[in-house]
Amino acid sequence: MVDPTSDLEEDVDEESAPRCATCGEPALGADRRTVTWVDGDDAVHRNFCSEACRGEWTDERHSVGS
Numbered sequence: 001m002v003d004p005t006s007d008l009e010e011d012v013d014e015e016s017a018p019r020c021a022t023c024g025e026p027a028l029g030a031d032r033r034t035v036t037w038v039d040g041d042d043a044v045h046r047n048f049c050s051e052a053c054r055g056e057w058t059d060e061r062h063s064v065g066s
């Protein structure tokens, strides 16, 4: 069954939610932001509780040379 409104992982509770990489609060809900990049062979994810925390995050992605 596909519910088109359920793409925000509503089954995730605060205990199991990813933590905001800036403030450590659970990253949940509509304000959540996720940044994903590839570091070598690994996909790296950083979660944020809000756009503000995402903005405060020091981008740790390796610069990719061209």
Ligand SMILES: [Zn+2]
Pocket: 020, 021, 022, 023, 024, 025, 048, 049, 050, 053
């Ligand atoms: Zn936060």
